[in-house]
Amino acid sequence: MPLTQPIALNTHLSVLVVDDIAITRLQICSIVQKLGFKTLQASGGAEALRLFEAEQPDIVLLDLLMPEIDGFAVTRAIKATEGERWTPVVVLSGLDGEAHLLKALQAQADDFLHKPISAEILGHKLNNLARVLNLQRQHSALLTRSRAITENSFDGILVVDPHQRIQGINFRGELLFHAEREQLIGRPLSELLPKLQLNGAAEAGLHSQVLLAKGLDGSELPVEVGVTFFYQDDEPYLLATVRDISERERVDQLKQQFIATLSHELRTPLTSIIGALKMLHGTQAAQFNATSTQLIEMADRNAGRLLKMVNELLDINRSAAGSLQLDLQWHSLGELLAEAQSAHAGYAAQHQVKIQLALAPEISNTQILTDHHRLMQILGNLISNACKFSPKQGTVTVRAQIHDEQLHLAVEDQGNGIPIDFQPRLFTPFSQAESGDARIRGGSGLGLAITKQLIEAMEGQIHYRTSELGTCFELAFPQGALQCKP
Template identity: 30%
Template sequence: MEKIKRYFHKSLARQFIGLMGGFIAIFFVGASLLLFYQQSTTNDFERKREQIEKKEKYVEQLDRAFTQAFLDVRGYLAFGRKEFKQSVFRQKEAVLLTLKQLKPLAHTTEDQQFLDAADSFATYYFDQLVKQAIMEFENGNIQAVLKISENGGTAAIEQFQRQLMDYHQTLKTQLDDEYVNFITKQTKSQMAFVGLILLILLVLMIIIRMMTKQIGKPLTEFAIAAEKFANDEEYREWPLLSERNDEIGKLSRAFQKMIYSIQEKEENLVAQNEELLAQQDELESQQAELEQALEMMQLREQELKRRNDFINGLSNSLKKQEVLDSIVCNMCKVMDADRGMIVLLNEQKSHSAFGLSEQGVQQFLAYMDNGLSQRLLKTKQSFAVKRELPASEKSYYEETLYSYDLLLPVLSAEQEVEAVMMFSRFSGEFLPYEIEEYERLAKQVSISLQKIRLYEESEKDRRMTQDILNNIQEGIQLVDRNGVNLMMNTQLANFLKVDVNTISQTPYEQWKELLLQKVVDEKNLSQYLDNVLFHAGNEIKSFTYHVKDEKKVIQMYAEPLYRGTERFGMIFVHRDITKEFEVDQMKSEFVSTVSHELRTPLSSVLGFTELMLNKELKPERQRKYLTTIYQEAKRLTALINDFLDVQRMESGRQTYDKKYEDIVPIIQNVIETQKVNTAIHQFVVEKETDRTIVLGDRDKLAQVFTNLISNAVKYSPDGGTVTVRIYEQGDRLNIDVVDEGLGIPAEAMPHLFTKFYRVDNSDRRRIGGTGLGLAIVKEIVKAHDGEVTITSEVKKGSTFTVRLPLVAVEMDHGSDAQTDRGVSVIIVEDDRNLASLLEAELSDSGFNVKSFKNGKEAIEAMKAMKPAAVVLDIMLEEGEMSGWDVLKEMKVDKELSSIPIVISSALEETEKGLTLGASDYLVKPYQPSQLSKTILQILLKQERHGEILVPVTDEYDRDEEKSE
C-alpha cells in the first residue's frame, strides 16, 4: 500500500489518471445499466407495436376485400357483367389468404374471437349468401335475390362490419396502451439517468477540489515567486524544493537553476539585442521593397490569367451563345468593368450581358439605332464617355457618382461593324493605352465570330444533308478512300443497331464486321466491299444479300465520289427489295402455274374438238367427248372467275347479297357436286346443332365450301373420308372441313392464305392449282364478319375451320304466329324517312312491323298488339312524351314491362338507357341490318326461356321446302 502511495505521489499525471479512471468506471457502469434497460424497453415496445400493426394491416386488407366483394356483388346484380362476378371470387381468395396470415398473430382472446367471427362470416357470405344470390340472379329470380337480402343477408354484413370496426378500435387501444407503458418506462429511465449525472457531477467536484489542493496552491506560490523575479526583486529560496517529489518539485528546482543561468547571460543578451534592432530596421526596409515587387508581380499574373481566360473562352467552343457569354464575362474581368454587353448586328440581335438587368438589356437593344450606338456604327472608332449616375443606379449612395462607359466596335474582315461592345466601370476612367489594348482584344473577338459563322454555315449544311439522308427510306453510307465511315443515315444505323452519332469515323473493318453479322452470304459481300473500295477498275456496282433470321432481301449499290478527277470516297445505298423479290418469285411461279392450268384443259378441248371434226364417231362417244369438253370449259371458266374474284375483292368492288341462310343445305349441295368428281372419297356431315342460320351471300358461301371441300378431295390423292362438322361455339357457328390427306408443313401455315402461294412440295406440285382458292375463301369469310383458321399434321390430314356469326332462327310450323309474317315489332320514330328504312329492313327479316310518331299512340298500340320488341327513339317531336317517358311508362305497366326495348337515338346515353331497362342501345347512324341482328339476338335469349319464337325469312322457308 505504501508503494502504491509513493508511486502516485511521484507524478501528478498518475494521480490525475487514477482519479479520472475511477470516475470513468463509475460513469460507464451506470450508463451501461441505464442503456441496457432502455434498449430492452424499446425492443419490447417495438415487438408489440409490430404485431399490432401487422394485425391492423391484415384487418384493413379484410375490410378492403369484403368491401370490394360487396360492391362487385351489387355491380353484378345491377348490371350482370361477368367481370364483377369474377372479381367476387378473387376477393374471396384474398379474404381466405388474409385470414390465414392473421391466424398466427391471434394471441389474445379478442384476436381469436375476431378471427373466428371473420372466418365464419366469410364462409357464410361467399359459400351461402353470394352463391345463392348469384344463382337466383342468373335464373332471373330478382325477387328471390331481394328476399335473400331481407332475410338476414344485409344484417349479417352490417354486423360483421361492426365487428370489424370494433376489433380495429381494440387494436388501436392496445397500441395506445403499449405506447403509454413505453413512455412511462422511458420517463423512469430518464430520471435514473439524471440521477446518475448528478452523482457523476458530485464525484467530479470532489476530484476537482482534490486536484486544486494538490496543484493550485503550489502553482500560486510558484507564480508569485516568478513574478517577483520578473520584476527584478531580490531572489530567495523556493519553499517547494524540499516538500515535493512530483513534477512541481522538479519544476521548482529546474527554475532555480534557470534563474542562475539567466542572470549570467542577461548582460550578453542586452548587447546582442541592440545589434539585432539595428539589423531589424535594415530588414524591414528590404521587406517593404520586396512586398512592392511581389504586389506588382501578382497584378501582372492576374492580368495574364484574365487574358488567358479570354483567349480560351474564344477558342474552346463553337456555340455562339457560349462564346458571347465568355467574351462579355472575361472582357469585364480584363477591363475591371462592373458591367458590360455585346450585341451582334444580325437579324436575331444575338447578345450577352454581364451585370445588367433584363430591362436594361432590352432597353439597349431597342435603342441600338440611335444615340451612342449610332455614333459607333458611323465612325467605327472606339470612344469613352463619362456620365453622372442617376438615382436609379446609385443604390444607397447619396454623393455624386460617375460611370465611365467604353464602346468598342467589332470589325469584320471587310471592315464592317458586325458587333457592338459596351462596358462600364465606376472605379476610374479608361486610359488611352487601355483603349488601344482593348481594341486589339476586339480584333480577337472578330476572328472568333468569323470562325463561329463559318462553323454555323457548315453545320447547317451538314444538318440539312443529314436530315435529307435520314428521310430517305434506303440505308445510305458515305466512306472515304480508306473505308472510314464519314456519314450514315438513321435507316442504316437502325439496321446495324448502332447510334448514328457514335458510328461516325468508324474504321472500315469495324463497320464491315457489323454488316457481315447481319447477312447470309458473308464471304461474297466481303469480297464485293473490298473490290468496290480498293479496286477502282471493278465494274460491279451492286450486290444483293439476304438478312439473317429475317425474310429480307437487300440490294446494295456503290457509287464513287470525285472532287475534280480525284476520287475521295464512296457512297453505299442499301435498298430493301424484299417485296420486289417476292413478287418476282410469285410472278415466275404464277406464270408457270397458269400456263400449266390453262394449257391442260385447252389441250383437252382442242384435242377432242379436232377428233369430232375429223372423224365420224358413234353417238355415245360423241357424247363422252362433248362431256369432257364441257367439263374442261367449266374448269377454264372457274379459273378465270377466280382471277376476276380476286381482282374485285382487292379493288373493293365485290358485292354481296346477304340474307338469312341455312348453312346445311349449302354444304350438302356442294358435297353432292363434289361426289361426281371422285369415287375414292367418302363424305360425312356431322351436325351437332340445330341453330345453323347465318346472314350471308348464298353463292359466295357456296364458293367458300366448294374451295375447301375440293381442296380436301384434291390433297387426299389416296382417298379417305372428308368430314364436315357443324357446331356452335359461343355466338359463332363453326364449320370444320376435315380430310385425311397429305397435311401441311408448319412453315407453310403463315402463307397459306396468300395469293398464288403453293406449298413447295413435289407431291403437291403434281396435283396442280393456282393458289387462289384459299385467298378467295379468306376474303369472303372476312366480308361475312367471320374468320378461317387451319390446323394440320403432315401425313395425317388438315382441318379448316370457318367461324361465322350465328343468327338464332328457328322454325315452328305448328305455330299460328308463323303462318302470317312472323312476330310483330313496333317502331317509335318521328323521322318518317328513317322509320320507313327501319320498317323495310325489319320486314325483309320476317317481322310484322308498325311505326308511330307519337308516344301515347305507340303505348296504346303496344297494349293492343303485345309486340315481341319495340324500337324506341328518345327525341320525339310530336306529343308531350319523350322516349324516356315511353320507356318509364312501359316499365311501370305490368303488361308491357317484359317487352324488350331497343333504343335508337343520336344521343350517346347508353348507360342511362340500360339502367332504365332497355335491352340494347344503338347510336345513330348505324347499319339497318345491325338492328335486325340485335332484335334477333334479344328474341333468341327469350326463346331459350320459352317466351317467344324468332321470325323466319321467306328465303329460309324456300330452303326448308327444298330440303324436305
C-alpha cells in the first residue's frame, strides 16, 4: 500500500523514534523518513530522555514496553519538561487489550498505534500532527511578535476583564504605575485610573480621555488613555493604552507662557503706534499730501490687523490654559443682534454684501445671560467670514429662534461652501482653506478656533452645514441662559 504523500513542511520537523528492538526501530524510521521527516533514534528510555533534552524533537514515537525505563515513565517525564512547547507523544504497543493504552493516555500520551505498524495509518497520523505543529508554530510566531510589540510599546497597555480587573499589563505599564506586574494583576482598574469614564464606551468604540493616573506608591501622573473593547467567550474585555503626557503638558505650559509674554510685549507698542497714527490722521491731516495720508491710513489698518491677531493669540492661549474669564450679564438679545449687524455694515459694504436679520417674534422681548464682548466677538467672526466668502450682491443672514427653551443663532452665507478636504481642520488654529484668493480675503485662521472655544466656554455648541449653495454656522446656547422681559 502506498505511503501518504508527505507535507512540504515535514522536512522542518523531526521525529524521535524510541524502541528497544533495533529492527522495529529501523523499520519505523524508514517509514517516517519517506514521509519527509527527519529522524532521531533511541534504543531505551534513558537515551530517549537525553535526546529529547538535547535535540528537542517535534514528535515522539514511543514503544511502551522497554526495560529499565518504560514508555509510561518516559511519557510523564517528557510532558513534565515540555513547557509551553507542545510535543505530541504517540505510544506504540503490541499487547492485546486497552488497559495499557488507557494507562498511557493517563500519563498524558497524545495518541497510540498498535504493532505491527501500518505505514498508511502512521503516515496519516504524522501528517495530521505536522499540520497541527505548523499551525502551532505560526501561532507562536504571531504571539511572540505581539508580545514584542506590546512589551516594547512606548505606551502602557492594560487588558481588563469583564469585572473591571486587570488581567494583563506590559513593561511600560509597570513603569507608569510604579509597581511590578504581579502587584498589578487582579487589581481594579479604578484603583489606577480612578476618573476613567467607561459608560457607553463599548458602544462608542475607540476613544481617548485625559486624566490623572495613580501609581501604587500614591504618585499621580497626567496621562492620555485610549479605550477600546474586544470580545472573548462572548464577554467584553477592555484594552486601555496609557500614554504619559507630563512632558507634553510641560511643553504646552512653556508655549503658553511664551505666547502670553510675547503677545503682551507686542500689544503695548502696537497700541502706542495706532494711537500716534490716529493723531496724525485726525489732527494734522492738512499738513500731508494725498500720498502721505494714504500711507498713514494703510499703516493704521495694518497695525489694527496686527493688534487683532495679537488679541486672538491671547484668547487662544487663555482658553488652552483654562483661564478665559467671562463677564456674564443679562442683555437684550434683539439689541445685541442689531448691534452686531450695525458694527459690520461697513465691512459688508466693502465686500458688496448685505447683512439682514431674520428674528423670530419672541426674540424682541428675550434677554440672554452672556458676556457682551465675547458674544460680539463670536458674531463678528462668523459675520465677517460670511461676508468674505459671499458673492458680490449676496446676502448674509443672521437668524435667531428659540426651540425647547434653547436659543439657536445662525449665520448663513451664499458662498461656494467649505471644501470637503478642509472640513476636518475647520476649527483648528491657523488653518485656512487653500484657494486662489486666500491672500486677498486675508485672515489669521484663528477666528473659527476662537469662536468654538468661546461658545464652549459659555456651555454652548457650534455646528455647521455646507453645500455649494452656501454655509450655515449655528450656535446653540444652554438652557437657562434666556429669560423673557415682562
